[in-house]
Amino acid sequence: MAFVDNKASSSKTSQGQGQGQRPKGRGGKGKPAQPRLKSNQAKRNKIDEELKELQIKVDSWIPPAEISVFNELPLSSRTLKGLKSSHFLNPTPIQQLAIPPALRGQDLLGSAKTGSGKTLAFLIPMLERLYLDKWGPMDGLGAVVISPTRELAVQTFNQLRDIGKYHNFSAGLVIGGKPLKEEQERLGRMNILIATPGRLLQHLDSTVGFESSGVKVLVLDEADRLLDLGFLPALRAIIGHFSPGTQLPGTKPNCQTLLFSATQTKDLASLAKLSLYQPEYINCNKAGEEGVVPSNLEQFYAVVGLERKLDTLWGFVKSHLKMKGIVFVTSGKQVRFIFETFRRLHPGLPLMHLHGKQKQPTRLSIFQKYSTSKHALLICTDVAARGLDFPAVDWVIQLDCPDDVDTYIHRIGRTARYQAGGHALTFLCPSEEEGMLNRWKEKMIEVKKIKIKESKMGNLKQQMQNFAFREPEIKYLGQRAFISYMKAVHIQKDKSVFKLSDLPAEAFAESMGLPGAPQIKFAEQKAAKVRGGTKKDVEPEAEAVEEIEERAVVGSDEESDAENDEDEEGDATESEEDEEGQDLEDSEESEASGSESETSSVAKPNSAPAVRTKYDRMFERKNQSILTPHYTALVSREDGEDDEDNDDVFTLARKDHALSGDEGSDADNDELVKAVEGKADTSSKAARGDAEPLVSVEDLSKRKQKALISKKNKLKNGPLGEKLIFDEETGESRNFYETGKDLESTFANEQKRQEFLAAQRERMKIANEVDKAVAREKKMELKRKRKEREKEARQEMMSDDEEGGPVAYLGGGDDDGVPYSDDERSIMNDSPSPEPERRDSKKRKNKFKNDVDSDENKDKGGALEDDEALALRLLQSSS
Numbered sequence: 001m002a003f004v005d006n007k008a009s010s011s012k013t014s015q016g017q018g019q020g021q022r023p024k025g026r027g028g029k030g031k032p033a034q035p036r037l038k039s040n041q042a043k044r045n046k047i048d049e050e051l052k053e054l055q056i057k058v059d060s061w062i063p064p065a066e067i068s069v070f071n072e073l074p075l076s077s078r079t080l081k082g083l084k085s086s087h088f089l090n091p092t093p094i095q096q097l098a099i100p101p102a103l104r105g106q107d108l109l110g111s112a113k114t115g116s117g118k119t120l121a122f123l124i125p126m127l128e129r130l131y132l133d134k135w136g137p138m139d140g141l142g143a144v145v146i147s148p149t150r151e152l153a154v155q156t157f158n159q160l161r162d163i164g165k166y167h168n169f170s171a172g173l174v175i176g177g178k179p180l181k182e183e184q185e186r187l188g189r190m191n192i193l194i195a196t197p198g199r200l201l202q203h204l205d206s207t208v209g210f211e212s213s214g215v216k217v218l219v220l221d222e223a224d225r226l227l228d229l230g231f232l233p234a235l236r237a238i239i240g241h242f243s244p245g246t247q248l249p250g251t252k253p254n255c256q257t258l259l260f261s262a263t264q265t266k267d268l269a270s271l272a273k274l275s276l277y278q279p280e281y282i283n284c285n286k287a288g289e290e291g292v293v294p295s296n297l298e299q300f301y302a303v304v305g306l307e308r309k310l311d312t313l314w315g316f317v318k319s320h321l322k323m324k325g326i327v328f329v330t331s332g333k334q335v336r337f338i339f340e341t342f343r344r345l346h347p348g349l350p351l352m353h354l355h356g357k358q359k360q361p362t363r364l365s366i367f368q369k370y371s372t373s374k375h376a377l378l379i380c381t382d383v384a385a386r387g388l389d390f391p392a393v394d395w396v397i398q399l400d401c402p403d404d405v406d407t408y409i410h411r412i413g414r415t416a417r418y419q420a421g422g423h424a425l426t427f428l429c430p431s432e433e434e435g436m437l438n439r440w441k442e443k444m445i446e447v448k449k450i451k452i453k454e455s456k457m458g459n460l461k462q463q464m465q466n467f468a469f470r471e472p473e474i475k476y477l478g479q480r481a482f483i484s485y486m487k488a489v490h491i492q493k494d495k496s497v498f499k500l501s502d503l504p505a506e507a508f509a510e511s512m513g514l515p516g517a518p519q520i521k522f523a524e525q526k527a528a529k530v531r532g533g534t535k536k537d538v539e540p541e542a543e544a545v546e547e548i549e550e551r552a553v554v555g556s557d558e559e560s561d562a563e564n565d566e567d568e569e570g571d572a573t574e575s576e577e578d579e580e581g582q583d584l585e586d587s588e589e590s591e592a593s594g595s596e597s598e599t600s601s602v603a604k605p606n607s608a609p610a611v612r613t614k615y616d617r618m619f620e621r622k623n624q625s626i627l628t629p630h631y632t633a634l635v636s637r638e639d640g641e642d643d644e645d646n647d648d649v650f651t652l653a654r655k656d657h658a659l660s661g662d663e664g665s666d667a668d669n670d671e672l673v674k675a676v677e678g679k680a681d682t683s684s685k686a687a688r689g690d691a692e693p694l695v696s697v698e699d700l701s702k703r704k705q706k707a708l709i710s711k712k713n714k715l716k717n718g719p720l721g722e723k724l725i726f727d728e729e730t731g732e733s734r735n736f737y738e739t740g741k742d743l744e745s746t747f748a749n750e751q752k753r754q755e756f757l758a759a760q761r762e763r764m765k766i767a768n769e770v771d772k773a774v775a776r777e778k779k780m781e782l783k784r785k786r787k788e789r790e791k792e793a794r795q796e797m798m799s800d801d802e803e804g805g806p807v808a809y810l811g812g813g814d815d816d817g818v819p820y821s822d823d824e825r826s827i828m829n830d831s832p833s834p835e836p837e838r839r840d841s842k843k844r845k846n847k848f849k850n851d852v853d854s855d856e857n858k859d860k861g862g863a864l865e866d867d868e869a870l871a872l873r874l875l876q877s878s879s
């Protein structure tokens with residue numbers, strides 16, 4: 001099997017034996033080709049035999065009571081060999097149940113708990129279907145697996161490579177992150193593709209010659225995740241490409257579709273309806289029996305105040321230095337904050353971090369590095385929650401409460417995979433406990449409560465404050481992490497679990513080393529909706545925001561990756577340099593959110609300290625030293641593009657940080673100018689009884705007052721220069737730099753504007769006519785000159801003719817191709833000259849013909865003959 005990912009180039013390693021394959025005789029020098037051909041033929045016959053038998057087995061399959069080894073399933077020797085060499089000997093329940101119907105070509109909706117081997121449950125039948133169909137390298141694309149994330153696609157690709165190494169298919173990885181063109185060139189050579197949906201759709205829509213109509217098997221892996229990430233429209237389009245028959249109800253599509261997921265949702269059911277034809281439902285998640293979580297997993301939860309989470313995590317890490325653990329938090333900003341601060345604290349366990357805003361190669365290298373690590377702590381977002389198969393993870397720690405039970409199941413599924421054991425620990429804020437317990441109960445999930453002793457917790461507050469004090473980047477990163485967490489809690493759908501108002505914002509900020517909780521303000525109308533609306537009203541909106549948020553946080557997929565690559569940050573090892581830029585950008589945004597705003601919290605305004613120490617001032621100081629003009633310029637862009645923080649739900653309370661050029665700032669300035677003028681002319685206005693200015697200067701900050709004074713000075717220091725221009729037609733003058741007011745008066749009303757436009761149109765029309773006339777005249781002149789030149793040339797030619805030169809007639813020839821004799825020429829030359837203008841070659845030829853045929857010439861010819869006869873007689877007589 002030839003495997004090609006989007007880094008390597010394609011190469012076929014072996015010849016196919018199937019229908020579409022063209023076995024070549026490889027008899028080299030001195031080697032007779034005949035025996036080789038014979039042995040190939042024998043091989044093909046053997047394979048045909050095996051395929052026949054296999055097909056019969058598949059068609060007449062009656063599931064035995066128990067299957068203990070893969071050999072008992074109707075599988076080809078090649079696949080069995082691949083499985084054996086990869087140490088897969090005993091099929092898991094989902095594999096036993098899903099493989100036989102999938103081999104018969106049936107559509108499937110398969111769900112089984114995490115780590116139960118769903119990947120092989122679709123890879124094996126996919127390989128077998130192509131093999132049974134005698135698919136060969138020349139047959140083009142035969143199967144496609146769609147994965148929600150690049151990491152998962154890579155993992156699936158690796159597993160396919162392991163078990164498919166004895167087959168003759170070429171397989172490729174299409175996950176983006178590389179120029180489209182490079183991938184396009186390789187696509188035509190693939191039999192199997194593992195792809196992320198956006199990139200695949202891009203190729204289906206734009207790659208010339210990418211033949212999708214022959215696809216036999218389509219797999220949607222982690223289908224629930226695909227839907228969560230908002231890929232439904234992309235999936236619809238992809239399904240439409242591969243099996244157009246699904247559009248017409250009741251028609252069996254050419255392409256078999258297999259849908260796999262660890263959890264079942266309503267959306268998944270509707271996707272199944274859309275994409276599956278008379279499917280077989282295989283559900284290994286029998287609630288109550290074995291539960292929906294792996295049985296060899298121990299689950300715990302601990303109630304920890306938001307402000308003690310970091311301390312508790314630190315304590316846990318310090319007491320489990322030999323573990324391989326994963327810590328899940330809500331947002332990428334939190335990942336980075338915890339990673340950066342813990343790194344500085346040297347826990348004694350290798351730290352790694354993974355989130356959706358990292359560059360693709362970084363994500364993949366962290367994924368590989370963590371996979372191969374024995375002891376390490378991976379801090380990550382839900383980008384790593386589903387499907388990823390990190391071997392031998394001991395602990396899954398959910399520092400932040402999962403969005404819902406499905407997310408909980410996926411997160412804990414990173415441990416206790418296949419037959420391994422594992423532990424899961426979830427931290428719940430006191431306000432989240434009751435709601436989450438109910439949710440677990442609904443799904444019959446039992447999670448034991450544990451109490452963490454105070455003595456086992458760390459005490460990081462002081463160190464966090466030091467970091468934030470010494471390194472502004474850390475402080476701003478902390479602020480962003482705080483904001484992103486609070487926002488995420490606010491937009492959570494399940495309000496019985498997530499209660500923003502119950503969270504101790506101030507204490508939480510303090511635990512992160514921040515001098516105060518950054519202020520976040522809700523947009524009025526949205527807040528009203530959330531508070532007053534029914535669940536139905538609120539949910540779609542919340543859902544939409546959540547989707548954007550999740551996409552931004554997770555950023556897991558190809559289409560956004562291509563765009564995000566520039567903004568993304570570096571890997572674990574290079575994190576410091578790589579993330580500097582990001583930190584600075586973050587810092588800038590925090591700057592925008594304002595150090596002033598740090599003094600008030602989300603829940604309640606935080607009053608400024610009565611006595612401001614140097615320490616307080618340091619915290620409040622703006623981060624000017626670290627902000628280059630480049631980053632200052634980026635602020636406006638960042639504000640507009642920010643991944644997580646700029647949804648409609650939130651606005652920042654502070655508004656006085658608008659950059660020049662912002663509408664807001666213009667409005668501000670207008671106001672300010674009015675204010676200054678108001679102050680300057682107070683007395684005169686008062687005398688005139690004019691209205692008071694909107695804002696008084698005393699109300700303004702010192703910075704604004706300063707800015708105003710300098711503006712005012714500018715205005716006072718002499719009038720601005722004037723430049724007049726004069727209208728060509730009317731001779732009237734007007735200011736070259738027309739102000740808005742001038743323009744307004746010019747176009748005072750619509751009628752005037754229309755008149756002006758009509759006049760301009762008329763002018764344009766006339767100008768156009770004039771231009772056309774000039775062009776016409778020029779053309780005529782050129783034509784006239786050309787004719788004159790031609791005439792002169794003809795006259796020259798005629799004078800040559802009259803001089804008796806032969807040139808004009810040579811090569812003319814008669815119709816019979818016999819050249820004219822000298823006599824004939826002489827006859828022509830002797831003939832009277834025709835009118836000069838008639839002497840073109842054709843006429844000359846006709847004339848010549850006429851002349852030759854004339855009686856006169858005949859007579860002349862006859863005289864010649866007589867002369868010749870006479871001369872002959874004389875010669876004869878003389879001899």
Ligand SMILES: Nc1ncnc2c1ncn2[C@@H]1O[C@H](COP(=O)(O)OP(=O)(O)OP(=O)(O)O)[C@@H](O)[C@H]1O
Binds near residue numbers: 089095117
């Ligand atoms: N038959 C088998 N024998 C031994 N190991 C297996 C078998 N099937 C799968 N595995 C191993 O079990 C682990 C989990 O498999 P896999 O990733 O397919 O699970 P999954 O059900 O897809 O999990 P998730 O829902 O989390 O994606 C992998 O390491 C895989 O190699």
